[in-house]
Amino acid sequence: MPGPMRRVRFTLPAAMTGIIVALVALGLAAGVIHLREVHGQDKRYISRLTNEMRVVCLGRFLMNVPKDATVELFGMRIHGFDVDVINETRDSFDQSLAARENEIKAQADKFGGDRNLESVEEINGPRGLVGKLFVHSRKITEGTRARGLELERYRNEGIATEAWMHVSGTSFVLSADYYDPDQIDNLPQIASKLIPNQNNELLDQSGFCIDQAYFSDPLSPEQGEQLSVALGLPGQPDVEITLNMIAGIKRDPDGLFKRSHDAKAGLSLSDKLRLSTLRAARREVGGVPGEEVIWRAKEKNGATVYSFWWEANGSEDNVFQPQISFRMSTGNGPNGPVPSSLSKTTALVLWDAMCASLRLRPTAPKPTATQTRGIHDK
Numbered sequence: 001m002p003g004p005m006r007r008v009r010f011t012l013p014a015a016m017t018g019i020i021v022a023l024v025a026l027g028l029a030a031g032v033i034h035l036r037e038v039h040g041q042d043k044r045y046i047s048r049l050t051n052e053m054r055v056v057c058l059g060r061f062l063m064n065v066p067k068d069a070t071v072e073l074f075g076m077r078i079h080g081f082d083v084d085v086i087n088e089t090r091d092s093f094d095q096s097l098a099a100r101e102n103e104i105k106a107q108a109d110k111f112g113g114d115r116n117l118e119s120v121e122e123i124n125g126p127r128g129l130v131g132k133l134f135v136h137s138r139k140i141t142e143g144t145r146a147r148g149l150e151l152e153r154y155r156n157e158g159i160a161t162e163a164w165m166h167v168s169g170t171s172f173v174l175s176a177d178y179y180d181p182d183q184i185d186n187l188p189q190i191a192s193k194l195i196p197n198q199n200n201e202l203l204d205q206s207g208f209c210i211d212q213a214y215f216s217d218p219l220s221p222e223q224g225e226q227l228s229v230a231l232g233l234p235g236q237p238d239v240e241i242t243l244n245m246i247a248g249i250k251r252d253p254d255g256l257f258k259r260s261h262d263a264k265a266g267l268s269l270s271d272k273l274r275l276s277t278l279r280a281a282r283r284e285v286g287g288v289p290g291e292e293v294i295w296r297a298k299e300k301n302g303a304t305v306y307s308f309w310w311e312a313n314g315s316e317d318n319v320f321q322p323q324i325s326f327r328m329s330t331g332n333g334p335n336g337p338v339p340s341s342l343s344k345t346t347a348l349v350l351w352d353a354m355c356a357s358l359r360l361r362p363t364a365p366k367p368t369a370t371q372t373r374g375i376h377d378k
Helices: 040-050 090-106 186-191 255-265 269-273 344-357
Strands: 053-058 061-066 070-078 081-087 117-124 130-147 150-167 170-179 194-196 207-210 213-216 226-232 240-246 275-285 288-298 304-312 323-329
Touching: 040 344, 061 344, 070 207, 081 186, 090 117, 090 130, 090 150, 117 150, 130 186, 150 186, 170 186, 170 194, 255 275, 255 288, 255 304, 269 275, 275 304, 275 344, 288 344, 304 344, 323 344
Parallel strands: none
Antiparallel strands: 053 061, 070 081, 070 226, 081 170, 117 130, 130 150, 150 170, 194 213, 207 213, 226 240, 240 323, 275 288, 288 304, 304 323
């Protein structure tokens, strides 16, 4: 299953995480660098890296990435359910499913009895999707608490719910440990929208892409589509690239520039002197307005590193305008900072090539009947 969300590592003081100051007024902002402006070894490397790009689907968006780059999707979540994707055989899935059912049954219920597993439902979905839905492990906490000068009673109740599904060598697990019992029908409803896409083909159907599948529309902003992506470059282990997006959440009242300014204000003078802003400006990417900040830092051990940020604040009521944070950093070593394997020019051109390629995925106007049929339809 996908591991916990990886975070880009920085070794400057914690207050510098997320900093780039909007110093456009000082003339430190730069425009997008184009390959025609690059010469020598940088140009040869960049040409090799960017001449053959491939397109990947990330949520509602497409992005061009170097052909040999590794792409890991994780942190997938929708309607309050975590989504895990496992490549395994049908036999392996059947064994895991049986083991999970037995594990749930073996746990005592809230009264200490043997009814921890409250319901099991078979899944028979489109394209041969099979599996089971489990509802179990109900938890209730109640008592009294002070409210001013009075005592009031409270009662909180939650239940675990899971959908285990498999098709053609890929398993999908949607799960929530503590869900509103009155909303448990959300799981079969959202599971019915899962359309397998084992080869991650680029589709023209409207929906939210995850790893080896997508959730077909219509989906609403309050369902909280969420996705994280980690990109890796062969031969460049110090380079970390991440993209995070989430729909239906409140806008950040400050934004990247304001947070950056506030963070730098708390730095020591020596830390400020080791930080240079290469670019800080508003930047529209794929029709989405955002803020971009890029910095170069001289670490205490002498290593020069680079960090890049682009953020879009999104819209709380539009799945096509999620909050997006795209980040790249160089000089990340297992035991501390190392000299950037990418020169400033190379890093800027690679960043601009990927950033500029991020765009909404063109889709058909309406989902087909196959996309919207239930998990029990054949």
